[in-house]
Amino acid sequence: MxxxxxxxxxxxxxxxxxxxxxxxxxxxxxxxxxxxxxxxxxxxxxxxxxxxxxxxxxxxxxxxxxxxxxxxxxxxxxxxxxxxxxVSSLLYDAMLPTLSLVIGTLIVGVLIALPSGMLAAVKRDSPLDYFSMGFAIVGYSMPSFWKGILLIWLFAVTLRWFPSMGYVHPWESPGEGLWRLALPSLTLGTFFAGLVARITRSSLLEVLEQDYIKAARAKGVRQMALVYKHALRNALIPVITVIGLQFGTLLGGAVLTETVFNIPGMGRLTVTAIFNREYHVVQGAVLIGVVFVIVVNLLVDIAYAFLNPKIRY
Structure with missing residues (x-):
């Protein structure tokens, strides 16, 4: 190891x-x-x-x-x-909002994707399956900037449940910070959840067709125990792979979301630096982003060993 x-x-x-x-x-x-x-x-x-x-x-x-x-x-x-x-000060100030947005997106996406993907697999070819996968396709295919504008119009302008834009550090004011991150996280989270839900469904369906699952079912193991105790752990391996790979996509996709919601993150900093030909800012931003992606993918590889001990060898 x-x-x-x-x-x-x-x-x-x-x-x-x-x-x-x-x-x-x-x-x-x-x-x-x-x-x-x-x-x-x-x-x-x-x-x-x-x-x-x-x-x-x-x-x-x-x-x-x-x-x-x-x-x-x-x-x-x-x-x-x-x-x-x-440049280090600029990167520090911009990285914190972007990481807050990405972490919020991962939480929202996983909370939506895993239950919907599992239900779609367990209730295969049912109306629930069609609804979950239809929602996943819509969330994944809709552009993030358009989705953000729709969410602002619905929840900020019409219903007045959330602020339309702006950013507050969650550790400075937890309630206000999380409240302002809700709509941006939902914007990127539905995109992320769309892909993860489809991968979860297909992976879980494949595991449920394995011989050891059929043997457990023949012995009278209940469906919920069959899914949670026997099938889900092996089905999560490709799901975790997709989550790790999507981390870099979320860092890049945060550019439009940060622009729509006026979040002073890495995306806006990098785009502005490119237009101003600020070499050091762009180089530092890209290098820091690559470091985060590499670290996340290393953690994903380590997580494989805990999900499936055979991978350690």
């Missing part, structure tokens, strides 16, 4: 290196010059050269990359020349 974890950590380091090289290179390939963004339309060649030297953009790209990596290992993600703030 420990050897497996160490091997995965080694693979993760290689992935981080490749991603850092790609992001660093692509930011310099896209059109636009951060020096021009700072100086405006009217500038002299001397001012351009002087500012380029101050930002370290006059050095070869390989030297720039090595300097950036060295600073990353020292905890220095660079400096935002638009906000006049260290």
């Amino acid at each position: 420990y050897r497996f974890i160490l091997r995965r950590i080694g693979q993760s380091i290689v992935v981080l290196f490749i991603v850092s090289v790609l992001v660093f290179s692509m930011m310099r390939w896209i059109p636009g010059d951060p020096v021009v963004v700072l100086l405006g339309d009217e500038y002299s060649p001397e001012a351009h050269a002087r500012l380029q030297q101050q930002l370290g953009l006059d050095k070869p790209i390989v030297i720039q990359y090595l300097i950036w990596i060295r600073n990353i290992f020292q905890g220095d993600f660079g400096y935002s020349y638009i906000n006049h703030t260290p």
Whole structure:
């Protein structure tokens, strides 16, 4: 088990290196010059050269990359020349709202997906099955920005149950923070639940057709005990895989949801930084996002061993 974890950590380091090289290179390939963004339309060649030297953009790209990596290992993600703030502070302030939204989305999605997927599998080809899968398809296929606008119109404007937009840290004001996260989490959570519910149904149906389940049923084991004690544990392995893979999708999909609900998260920060050609902000945001995705997928792999001990070997 420990050897497996160490091997995965080694693979993760290689992935981080490749991603850092790609992001660093692509930011310099896209059109636009951060020096021009700072100086405006009217500038002299001397001012351009002087500012380029101050930002370290006059050095070869390989030297720039090595300097950036060295600073990353020292905890220095660079400096935002638009906000006049260290990039680490911007990333910290933006990551907390995004993580709150993603965690809320995972909770909402799992609470919707697992019961509906299990009921659809147990009540196969029944009206409940058709309703659950129809809801899953609608939730998964509807664009998140459109779904968010509909939820704002229904629950914030018409019924006035929830605030339409804004963000408050849940640890500063738990009630207000969770209240404001309800609609954004429901927006992304129904998308997430749509996929997980379908995977749960198909995986549970496959397990219920196994010989050991048929033998247990022949011995008189009740249906609920058959599902919860014998079938669900094995059926959860592909479900957990999808949840881990969808974590990265949720980080990317949070961009539109954060824009609709005016949440100051990583999505808005990254998009704004791309338009302003802030290399350090984009590189740091992508690198932090990749680290979170790698850690979540490592935890998913470790969870396999607890769900099915045979996987440990």
